[in-house]
Amino acid sequence: MTLLLCSLFAALLLDRLLGEPRRAHPLVGFGWLAAWVEYRFNTFHVGAAEAAQVRLKPHLQRLSGALGLALLTLPLTSLLLYIQQWEAITILLNIVVLYLAIGGRSLIEHAQQVRDALRKNNIKRARTRTGYLVSRDTAQMNEQAMVRATIESTLENGNDALFAPIFWFLVAGAPGVLFYRLVNTLDAMWGYKTPRYRDFGWAAARLDDGLNFIPARLTALSYALSGKFTNAMQCWSKQAGQCASPNAGPVMAAGAGALALQLGGPAVYHGELEQRPQLGNGVLPNAEAIDQAVNLLRRSLALWLLLLTLVWGGVQLA
Numbered sequence: 001m002t003l004l005l006c007s008l009f010a011a012l013l014l015d016r017l018l019g020e021p022r023r024a025h026p027l028v029g030f031g032w033l034a035a036w037v038e039y040r041f042n043t044f045h046v047g048a049a050e051a052a053q054v055r056l057k058p059h060l061q062r063l064s065g066a067l068g069l070a071l072l073t074l075p076l077t078s079l080l081l082y083i084q085q086w087e088a089i090t091i092l093l094n095i096v097v098l099y100l101a102i103g104g105r106s107l108i109e110h111a112q113q114v115r116d117a118l119r120k121n122n123i124k125r126a127r128t129r130t131g132y133l134v135s136r137d138t139a140q141m142n143e144q145a146m147v148r149a150t151i152e153s154t155l156e157n158g159n160d161a162l163f164a165p166i167f168w169f170l171v172a173g174a175p176g177v178l179f180y181r182l183v184n185t186l187d188a189m190w191g192y193k194t195p196r197y198r199d200f201g202w203a204a205a206r207l208d209d210g211l212n213f214i215p216a217r218l219t220a221l222s223y224a225l226s227g228k229f230t231n232a233m234q235c236w237s238k239q240a241g242q243c244a245s246p247n248a249g250p251v252m253a254a255g256a257g258a259l260a261l262q263l264g265g266p267a268v269y270h271g272e273l274e275q276r277p278q279l280g281n282g283v284l285p286n287a288e289a290i291d292q293a294v295n296l297l298r299r300s301l302a303l304w305l306l307l308l309t310l311v312w313g314g315v316q317l318a
Contacts, residue, residue, distance in 0.1 A: 256280020
């Protein structure tokens with residue numbers, strides 16, 4: 001417990017001081033490898049004339065995606081488990097792996113860049129910066145749509161880039177957080193419900209849902225405790241089930257309720273308009289509301305660290 005807690009505080013301090021590595025981030029290299037594996041394993045790439053003979057049936061395409069997932073995650077996780085036999089480097093390994101897995105400072109900086117561009121009425125730059133945070137189309141977004149997208153991404157990625165990695169680090173150490181981050185990255189790359197990825201990315205999407213089930217609900221509860229609690233819990237109860245994602249729903253509904261903001265609504269993904277449910281209630285957000293979402297994220301992290309410290313203190317006294 002002491003080792004994990006010290007490593008956690010050190011990794012968070014590194015993230016606060018340094019942010020994500022500007023060059024040669026290991027996840028970027030992993031992304032290139034994942035793209036190569038997908039190109040080799042996903043038979044959606046074959047030409048139209050060959051598709052009838054070559055393209056796999058849906059269940060075989062899912063199997064192909066699961067095999068690609070295993071090849072990309074299990075060897076790296078097993079290697080980390082093997083390296084941890086040497087206790088002398090375990091602390092350093094824990095700190096480095098967790099630091100590289102979280103992205104709290106980067107997430108906040110991206111959100112603040114959208115806010116700053118909107119303050120200067122630089123719509124073109126704001127759309128570009130919003131595109132760094134979301135997968136939806138930003139070319140025609142107005143200011144209201146960009147603010148909603150930025151706040152929703154801040155809330156959702158608060159789980160994916162901060163609280164879920166911390167959770168899996170506490171549960172299973174460096175191998176646990178590495179496995180989670182790799183699966184989460186594959187879900188971000190392959191988890192779309194488009195013809196290309198619907199079957200091939202099925203395994204990555206389902207595994208990511210499973211790994212995020214508990215962390216997402218802890219994140220939603222953290223948002224509620226760090227904001228308008230009653231409103232957040234009501235929005236979570238009434239709205240989360242309307243969302244397509246079983247984990248993003250609780251996180252964003254509770255976060256929107258904690259902020260007393262109205263989020264959600266229609267958005268364009270891959271050229272198609274998607275009708276999404278309303279999240280939260282209250283006023284429509286403006287650019288300044290981005291700061292409210294960032295502060296909610298910070299208060300929630302402080303709550304986690306306080307509770308972990310109290311648990312550690314109780315264990316020491318027992």
